[in-house]
Amino acid sequence: xxxxxxxxxxxFDSANNGMELIKKEFGAITHVIETGNDMTKWQPALEDLSMxxxxxxxxxxxxxxxxxxxxxxxxxxxxxxxxxxxVNYESGKYSxxxxxxxxxxxxxxxxxxxxxxxxxxxxxxxxxxxxxxxxGGTDTPVINDFLVGYVEGAQYIDPNIxxxxxxxxxxxxxxxxxxxxxxxxxxxxxxxxxxxxxxxLGALEAAKEAKRYAMGVDADQAMLFKDSDPxxxxxxxxxxxKRVDMSLYRAIDLLLKGExxxxxxxxxxxxxxxxxxxxxxxxxKLVPEDIKNKIENIEKEIIExxxxxxxxxxxxxxxxxxxxxxxxx
Numbered sequence: 001x002x003x004x005x006x007x008x009x010x011x012f013d014s015a016n017n018g019m020e021l022i023k024k025e026f027g028a029i030t031h032v033i034e035t036g037n038d039m040t041k042w043q044p045a046l047e048d049l050s051m052x053x054x055x056x057x058x059x060x061x062x063x064x065x066x067x068x069x070x071x072x073x074x075x076x077x078x079x080x081x082x083x084x085x086x087v088n089y090e091s092g093k094y095s096x097x098x099x100x101x102x103x104x105x106x107x108x109x110x111x112x113x114x115x116x117x118x119x120x121x122x123x124x125x126x127x128x129x130x131x132x133x134x135x136g137g138t139d140t141p142v143i144n145d146f147l148v149g150y151v152e153g154a155q156y157i158d159p160n161i162x163x164x165x166x167x168x169x170x171x172x173x174x175x176x177x178x179x180x181x182x183x184x185x186x187x188x189x190x191x192x193x194x195x196x197x198x199x200x201l202g203a204l205e206a207a208k209e210a211k212r213y214a215m216g217v218d219a220d221q222a223m224l225f226k227d228s229d230p231x232x233x234x235x236x237x238x239x240x241x242k243r244v245d246m247s248l249y250r251a252i253d254l255l256l257k258g259e260x261x262x263x264x265x266x267x268x269x270x271x272x273x274x275x276x277x278x279x280x281x282x283x284x285k286l287v288p289e290d291i292k293n294k295i296e297n298i299e300k301e302i303i304e305x306x307x308x309x310x311x312x313x314x315x316x317x318x319x320x321x322x323x324x325x326x327x328x329x
Contacts, residue, residue: 018248086265103269105149112153129188137196144312177202
């Protein structure tokens with residue numbers, strides 16, 4: 001169930017790719033529903049699927065949690081996979097729901113490391129302002145988990161770095177995403193990390209217009225533009241991947257083996273290969289070797305538990321506001 005539209009070249013498209021892979025590899029019959037951005041259609045769509053013949057229903061994003069919590073107990077014979085969030089298992093009502101959460105903060109830490117090293121490098125589009133940017137879709141815990149990791153990673157390299165932070169207010173307004181990103185570039189940012197779904201496509205357009213660097217999110221966004229817009233692709237140094245596609249594939253594989261943990265939530269990170277940086281041909285070509293080596297070493301340190309990354313999911317609003325104010329340019 002896509003509680004938006006496909007075409008974001010990010011989170012929802014990655015989920016759709018996962019469904020295609022499940023169909024191909026397991027011979028499953030799959031069906032993808034797009035409800036659009038009208039929230040009044042989300043619960044009726046889930047009810048319709050629950051009353052149908054489907055054995056497993058995949059529900060996406062934190063925005064669907066309350067709806068799923070209401071619907072799932074009414075259909076105990078159905079199984080639900082919740083992606084990128086968790087229901088409240090303490091109530092004891094969700095034995096038919098498996099929740100997948102992501103340690104996006106770990107991959108974003110690597111993104112912050114990259115951004116800090118780039119802004120202090122002699123790369124052609126880097127400047128001396130020591131400011132990097134972050135564009136979020138909404139000011140919510142999961143998006144701020146990206147932010148916390150990004151800021152921590154940047155400060156790991158340079159404690160004095162500044163981060164320009166903006167939120168679009170949704171995940172579809174690309175024009176506003178572009179406008180906010182251009183403002184960050186005008187402020188002195190030379191690289192902006194977009195975590196804004198379809199709205200973030202505007203950030204990538206802004207990078208092209210301003211001739212500055214960008215980082216994609218969820219999907220490998222440079223490769224998406226490799227043929228259609230090579231100028232844009234050559235400005236996207238990497239993407240912070242949330243492998244929705246492969247984690248959905250993993251869940252169905254475990255389900256078929258009888259090993260999926262219904263009634264539980266799992267947190268998937270670098271160690272599980274569920275998050276990471278896109279190390280594609282543009283990354284290999286554009287990012288200097290010393291920066292790539294530094295990122296590789298830090299990635300190993302996180303996987304081995306030697307570096308522990310803070311999470312917005314365990315921070316309160318006051319702590320997040322403090323962090324934002326501290327790094328404000």
